[in-house]
Amino acid sequence: xxxxxxxxxxxxxxxxxxxxxxxxxxxxxxxxxxxxxxxxxxxxxxxxxxxxxxxxxxxxxxxxxxxxxxxxxxxxxxxxxxxxxxxxxxxxxxxxxxxxxxxxxxxxxxxxxxxxxxxxxxxxxxxxxxxxxxxxxxxxxxxxxxxxxxxxxxxxxxxxxxxxxxxxxxxxxxxxxxxxxxxxxxxxxxxxxxxxxxxxxxxxxxxxxxxxxxxxxxxxxxxxxxxxxxxxxxxxxxxxxxxxxxxxxxxxxxxxxxxxxxxxxxxxxxxxxxxxxxxxxxxx
Amino acid sequence: xxxxxxxxxxxxxxxxxxxxxxxxxxxxxxxxxxxxxxxxxxxxxxxxxxxxxxxxxxxxxxxxxxxxxxxxxxxxxxxxxxxxxxxxxxxxxxxxxxxxxxxxxxxxxxxxxxxxxxxxxxxxxxxxxxxxxxxxxxxxxxxxxxxxxxxxxxxxxxxxxxxxxxxxxxxxxxxxxxxxxxxxxxxxxxxxxxxxxxxxxxxxxxxxxxxxxxxxxxxxxxxxxxxxxxxxxxxxxxxxxxxxxxxxxxxxxxxxxxxxxxxxxxxxxxxxxxxxxxxxxxxxxxxxxxxxxxxxxxxxxxxxxxxxxxxxxxxxxxxxxxxxxxxxxxxxxxxxxxxxxxxxxxxxxxxxxxxxxxxxxxxxxxxxxxxxxxxxxxxxxxxxxxxxxxxxxxxxxxxxxxxxxxxxxxxxxxxx
Amino acid sequence: xxxxxxxxxxxxxxxxxxxxxxxxxxxxxxxxxxxxxxxxxxxxxxxxxxxx
Numbered sequence: 001x002x003x004x005x006x007x008x009x010x011x012x013x014x015x016x017x018x019x020x021x022x023x024x025x026x027x028x029x030x031x032x033x034x035x036x037x038x039x040x041x042x043x044x045x046x047x048x049x050x051x052x053x054x055x056x057x058x059x060x061x062x063x064x065x066x067x068x069x070x071x072x073x074x075x076x077x078x079x080x081x082x083x084x085x086x087x088x089x090x091x092x093x094x095x096x097x098x099x100x101x102x103x104x105x106x107x108x109x110x111x112x113x114x115x116x117x118x119x120x121x122x123x124x125x126x127x128x129x130x131x132x133x134x135x136x137x138x139x140x141x142x143x144x145x146x147x148x149x150x151x152x153x154x155x156x157x158x159x160x161x162x163x164x165x166x167x168x169x170x171x172x173x174x175x176x177x178x179x180x181x182x183x184x185x186x187x188x189x190x191x192x193x194x195x196x197x198x199x200x201x202x203x204x205x206x207x208x209x210x211x212x213x214x215x216x217x218x219x220x221x222x223x224x225x226x227x228x229x230x231x232x233x234x235x236x237x238x239x240x241x242x243x244x245x246x247x248x249x250x251x252x253x254x255x256x257x258x259x260x261x262x263x264x265x266x267x268x269x270x271x272x273x274x275x276x277x278x279x280x281x282x283x284x
Numbered sequence: 285x286x287x288x289x290x291x292x293x294x295x296x297x298x299x300x301x302x303x304x305x306x307x308x309x310x311x312x313x314x315x316x317x318x319x320x321x322x323x324x325x326x327x328x329x330x331x332x333x334x335x336x337x338x339x340x341x342x343x344x345x346x347x348x349x350x351x352x353x354x355x356x357x358x359x360x361x362x363x364x365x366x367x368x369x370x371x372x373x374x375x376x377x378x379x380x381x382x383x384x385x386x387x388x389x390x391x392x393x394x395x396x397x398x399x400x401x402x403x404x405x406x407x408x409x410x411x412x413x414x415x416x417x418x419x420x421x422x423x424x425x426x427x428x429x430x431x432x433x434x435x436x437x438x439x440x441x442x443x444x445x446x447x448x449x450x451x452x453x454x455x456x457x458x459x460x461x462x463x464x465x466x467x468x469x470x471x472x473x474x475x476x477x478x479x480x481x482x483x484x485x486x487x488x489x490x491x492x493x494x495x496x497x498x499x500x501x502x503x504x505x506x507x508x509x510x511x512x513x514x515x516x517x518x519x520x521x522x523x524x525x526x527x528x529x530x531x532x533x534x535x536x537x538x539x540x541x542x543x544x545x546x547x548x549x550x551x552x553x554x555x556x557x558x559x560x561x562x563x564x565x566x567x568x569x570x571x572x573x574x575x576x577x578x579x580x581x582x583x584x585x586x587x588x589x590x591x592x593x594x595x596x597x598x599x600x601x602x603x604x605x606x607x608x609x610x611x612x613x614x615x616x617x618x619x620x621x622x623x624x625x626x627x628x629x630x631x632x633x634x635x636x637x638x639x640x641x642x643x644x645x646x647x648x649x650x651x652x653x654x655x656x657x658x659x660x661x662x663x664x665x666x667x668x669x670x671x672x673x674x675x676x677x678x679x680x681x682x683x684x685x686x687x688x689x690x691x692x693x694x695x696x697x698x699x700x
Numbered sequence: 701x702x703x704x705x706x707x708x709x710x711x712x713x714x715x716x717x718x719x720x721x722x723x724x725x726x727x728x729x730x731x732x733x734x735x736x737x738x739x740x741x742x743x744x745x746x747x748x749x750x751x752x
Contacts, residue, residue: 044334044653055649069649079487084413086488092416093405094707113405114328114398116338117416123488123646129338129398131329153327154398240647243574244488262648265490265574408701412717421717425724432732448746453739460731467727474720 005179008103009161010204010249011191012214012237013070015259017198018052020068025050027193028072030143031162033150035134047128049073049159050190057258067259070199072190073126073159074240074248075105080221081229081247087118087127096156103204103249104161112155119156123241124248127158161201162188183209204230204249215251224274238263289443291684295532295693302681309673316667319660323395330660336653339638342396345665347479347634349385349392350423352627354511355519356382356430357472362546364465373539376685377526378519379433384675386427388668393420395664415481422475429468433461440684473508480507483637490573491580492641494565502561503637509557513550514630516543517603517623524620526676532693534686537614544619548607551626555600558633562596580644584652587640595636599629 028034028050040046050072057065078084083098085105095111096118098104119127133153136144144150147164151157169186173179183202191201202209204217215232222228227245232238237253238260254260261271285299296302322330333340359378363371394400406420439445439454457464477500483492484501494501520543527534566577581589606612606622613619645651657665679685701718708714 042334044336045329053647053649086486090414090416090482090485092411092414092420093402093409094411095405095409111405111409112399113402115396115406115416116398117414117482119335119338120642121486121488125335125647125650127338128335129328131334132327152399156398241488244490244646246488265579265646265648267571267574267576270574409705409707410701410717411707412713418717421721425721425728428728432728449739449743452742452746453735456735456738456742460735463727463731467724467731471724 006101006103006205007181008204008249009166009186009201010075010103010211010215010251011072011161011188012200012211012251012253014196014198014200015055015067015069015252015254016256017196018068018070018194019196020052020054021195022052023193023195024070024190024199025052027189028159031145031148031189032160033134033144033148034157035130035132035136035150037132045129045131047130047157049126049128049157051125055259055262057262065256065258067254067256069252070190071124071126071240072188072250073105073161074124074246074250075103075159075161077103077230077247077249079227079245079247086121086123086246090117090121092117102163102166104163104166105158106160106163107156107158109149109151109155109157114154114156116156123244123246127156129156130154165189211251214253236260240264286682289441289682291442291682293690293694294684296681302677306674306677309670309677313667313670313674316663316670319663320395320667322660323664324400328398330658332655332658332661334653334655337639337642337655339642340655341657341661341665342392344631344635344638345668346389346392346396347638348631349388349668350476350479351507351511351630351634352515352518353382353385353389354472354476354515355517356385356433356515357426357468357476358512358515358550359519359543360433360465361469364462365469368542370539370542373686373688374519374523374535374543376437376683376687377523377535378516379430379437380676380679380685381519381522381672383427383430383434384668384672386423386430388671389423390427391668392664415478415485418478419475419482422471422478426468426471426475429464429471432457432464433468436461437679437683437685441682472511476508476511477504480504480637483641486641489641489644489646490570490575491644492637493569493573494561495569506554506558506561509550509554510630510633513547513554514626516547516550517626517630520544520547521620521623521627522676524623526680530680532689534689534692536688536692539688540619541614544607544613544623547626548604548609548613548622551600551604552608555596555604558596558600562592580640584643584654586654587643587652591632591636591640595629595632599625599632603629 025048029036032049034047034049037046050070053069053071055067055069076085078086078089083100085098088096088098088105092115093111093113095108097106097108099106114129116129119129130151130153134150165188166186169181172185173181188201191199200210200214202211204212204215206212214234215237216234217230218233219230222231225243225245228242229247231242232251236255237251239248239251240263243264252263257275266274290296356378359371359375362368363375394403397403406417410417436454436457439450444450445454480503481501484494484496484503486492494503496502496504520540523535570577581587581592603622603626606618643653702708
């Protein structure tokens with residue numbers, strides 16, 4: 001299903017660089033015509049394709065440490081990385097689909113009838129429901145992006161890795177009479193907006209892309225868990241809830257052990273055994 | 285006033301009294317309809333659901349009514365396929381209860397989806413890999429089966445039966461009912477199961493996910509089994525309530541005891557499987573994903589171990605034992621206690637497999653999410669109950685639902 | 701649902717799922733057609749018998 005030329009767009013977010021400023025969230029909302037409510041205080045029903053979580057090491061002063069974790073849709077490849085993402089496999093109306101040519105999980109708004117099963121299936125809370133009709137303050141609708149369709153009430157939406165930018169890059173490549181899409185020709189809004197340069201985006205299948213060079217994804221299944229494919233061979237890089245076998249294409253990076261540990265759940269004493277295996281030499 | 289429509293030899297309350305009852309329940313029904321229209325016209329912002337609770341009270345109600353409505357398919361299977369003939373005395377009522385449950389489930393689903401006018405996409409653009417697709421197809425088809433099973437009973441109404449075509453149609457449908465019942469059992473196996481599969485396939489949710497057989501997680505089989513086990517409890521419970529309201533004995537004790545006994549054995553075997561499943565999940569599946577069992581039952585103000593104990597022991601093991609034991613089964617009060625506990629147990633199981641699944645945090649830095657439904661959700665959930673009461677009242681009044689009613693009440697009249 | 705829907709694939713999943721679906725529809729449809737047709741026949745036959 002995945003030919004050699006297929007892209008596998010992914011992201012690595014350097015949590016040591018992230019300051020939690022929220023530029024990624026703001027740029028995402030502007031880029032993707034994300035509607036907002038008059039009162040945004042209840043975050044459980046407001047839409048933030050790119051949500052920034054605050055992490056702490058759980059220790060009291062003076063040992064307290066905090067970090068910020070931006071969370072877009074993880075564009076999961078699903079168990080064994082076969083494209084059966086948690087959400088794609090459950091959608092009854094084929095309204096969300098896995099692009100084998102890009103690795104991007106799409107959402108077809110006009111096909112979605114709002115059953116919300118995909119939201120239930122997603123452990124990252126990356127999917128959002130339009131509980132209200134989208135309304136923008138008067139005049140603001142003129143600033144909406146013409147490249148992204150606004151969504152109607154009653155459907156689910158989520159981060160698309162700015163797919164419209166990929167389409168524009170492809171058009172440009174076609175105009176240039178080439179198949180190649182240069183790394184800088186397709187970058188997501190959050191990547192370009194991050195003032196700290198914490199977000200790196202590119203093709204995980206392309207060794208010349210930075211994201212590939214940082215992540216060094218292991219193409220073989222994890223010997224400890226065969227559902228996990230594409231584990232990073234960089235010991236500083238991890239994925240959220242990797243053990244579930246969702247195989248996200250969003251990777252995180254940190255020098256700090258407690259941050260890497262907070263990306264997944266471990267039984268007592270398990271971390272010390274697993275961290276050694278994580279990114280170990282046996283994978284190189 | 286409506287004496288010509290009432291089954292021959294049956295005693296019914298006066299028409300004004302009947303209409304007064306209908307009007308009272310009808311008021312509740314209208315309240316539900318109002319809430320339903322609010323949801324349809326203003327959208328699901330009328331509910332207290334949110335992005336954590338994509339599934340909430342409605343989906344629970346849906347799963348619960350389908351579970352308790354399982355009495356229809358299971359009794360049908362026993363009567364028409366396994367030829368347990370005594371059950372002919374309760375099968376009509378089991379079908380009516382099933383019809384109410386399944387029509388309610390379809391109505392709730394129509395309110396629950398964000399774009400009700402696109403509801404047909406689930407059929408037209410079906411993703412055959414989704415458990416929800418399987419649910420939608422089998423549920424709709426099985427509703428058609430229930431309608432087919434219900435029609436002959438309607439046609440047996442005193443006036444309708446005078447029309448020769450209806451008389452013959454009812455007769456012929458009775459004759460071919462085994463084929464319909466077999467199809468119904470086949471469809472029920474898959475939709476009851478796939479409702480369990482809905483939770484079991486969620487491999488991003490360690491509380492719900494289960495290993496299984498081929499494409500079906502263990503919850504698939506547990507749901508089918510529990511519906512067959514507890515569905516008859518609900519049939520018996522509603523029969524008991526109907527008897528209390530009408531002040532008449534409607535089904536002979538031997539029939540009730542038989543169904544209670546079958547239900548008891550089904551509950552016992554189910555609960556053993558459920559206990560094994562829970563132990564395996566708690567000791568192998570969840571720890572394999574990095575989760576201690578305590579993660580799912582602590583650090584929040586509602587979901588404690590009590591819910592597991594209540595579901596499995598108090599509302600599972602106890603009713604099972606009460607119903608397989610002859611003395612307790614034939615004791616009126618203990619049997620009633622057992623069937624009430626059983627109905628609560630299966631509804632609690634569905635609650636846990638929908639609501640607790642989404643309440644549990646999965647990302648280590650996430651938090652528990654609790655939810656209280658809005659009045660619109662509550663009203664639309666009560667709506668099917670009111671509709672059910674009205675339909676039972678109307679069918680009981682005008683159709684020969686209980687074949688033993690005349691005999692049971694004639695002898696009583698003679699005695700007095 | 702139908703092979704002309706663009707997302708339709710001729711794979712084992714579709715064979716099994718829609719095979720079962722159309723089979724069940726077929727049984728229910730045929731069963732009801734039989735019942736209705738026979739009822740119509742019985743009605744006509746019954747009324748003829750009454751005339752004689």
